[in-house]
Amino acid sequence: MTRPGPALLRADGLSFRYEPGRPLLEGWSAGFDAGEVAAVTGPSGRGKSTLLYLLGLMLRPVSGEVLLDGEPMHARPDRERAARRAATFGFVFQDAALDSSRTVLDNVLETALYRGDDRRTSARRAHALLERFGVALRAEARPGQVSGGQAQRIALCRALLGDPRVLLADEPTGNLDPTSAEVVLEALHEQAQRGAAVVVVTHDPALVARCDRELVL
Numbered sequence: 001m002t003r004p005g006p007a008l009l010r011a012d013g014l015s016f017r018y019e020p021g022r023p024l025l026e027g028w029s030a031g032f033d034a035g036e037v038a039a040v041t042g043p044s045g046r047g048k049s050t051l052l053y054l055l056g057l058m059l060r061p062v063s064g065e066v067l068l069d070g071e072p073m074h075a076r077p078d079r080e081r082a083a084r085r086a087a088t089f090g091f092v093f094q095d096a097a098l099d100s101s102r103t104v105l106d107n108v109l110e111t112a113l114y115r116g117d118d119r120r121t122s123a124r125r126a127h128a129l130l131e132r133f134g135v136a137l138r139a140e141a142r143p144g145q146v147s148g149g150q151a152q153r154i155a156l157c158r159a160l161l162g163d164p165r166v167l168l169a170d171e172p173t174g175n176l177d178p179t180s181a182e183v184v185l186e187a188l189h190e191q192a193q194r195g196a197a198v199v200v201v202t203h204d205p206a207l208v209a210r211c212d213r214e215l216v217l
């Protein structure tokens with residue numbers, strides 16, 4: 001009999017607090033499978049963004065583990081965690097987190113170039129993504145010259161550029177009109193259909209209703 005493999009991404013007994021601070025997570029566990037869009041919801045300040053940082057290997061838990069393909073990541077050295085992050089994860093930060101000193105295109109290319117991907121191939125793909133999300137004309141602009149909603153779509157382009165196996169998105173439709181939000185939601189589902197585990201932090205009940213599962217923090 002074949003047993004199901006490990007979840008693509010798994011949180012196992014995660015505890016975390018900022019120092020000094022009250023515990024945000026205590027023994028939190030969940031699995032995220034390929035092909036699934038999971039929503040993480042809960043009141044403001046409960047630790048949803050922090051959970052994404054833990055899942056995305058940007059923070060280390062106080063105790064517990066994040067497992068990628070069943071492999072525990074806690075004890076891996078920073079350099080290996082960063083390399084795994086660049087190879088596996090796409091991250092859409094809540095405030096887009098674009099570097100204002102670089103053009104939009106260079107922001108989208110940032111992780112790909114860190115990974116050592118070919119610049120010309122990556123740039124072609126970046127242009128196609130910017131086109132798809134309606135921000136191609138802004139490719140040579142600086143992030144300070146684009147709107148909040150455009151910045152959010154640019155951040156999504158950066159996250160999708162490497163065809164990530166895990167896509168972590170923090171309020172990815174927060175600044176968007178309904179039509180643009182729909183385009184983003186479709187992109188999240190498409191990435192899941194391509195075999196990614198997608199985790200979306202959101203306060204939007206309409207978005208939650210369109211996810212496969214809701215985890216309430």
Ligand SMILES: Nc1ncnc2c1ncn2[C@@H]1O[C@H](COP(=O)(O)OP(=O)(O)OP(=O)(O)O)[C@@H](O)[C@H]1O
Nearest residue numbers: 018019021024042043044045046047048049050051
């Ligand atoms: N770097 C930090 N140092 C100390 N405390 C922090 C830090 N980042 C966040 N916090 C605190 O941790 C708590 C959880 O923050 P977090 O952003 O994870 O919550 P959230 O659920 O995503 O909130 P929201 O829905 O408002 O975005 C908050 O009280 C916040 O002030």
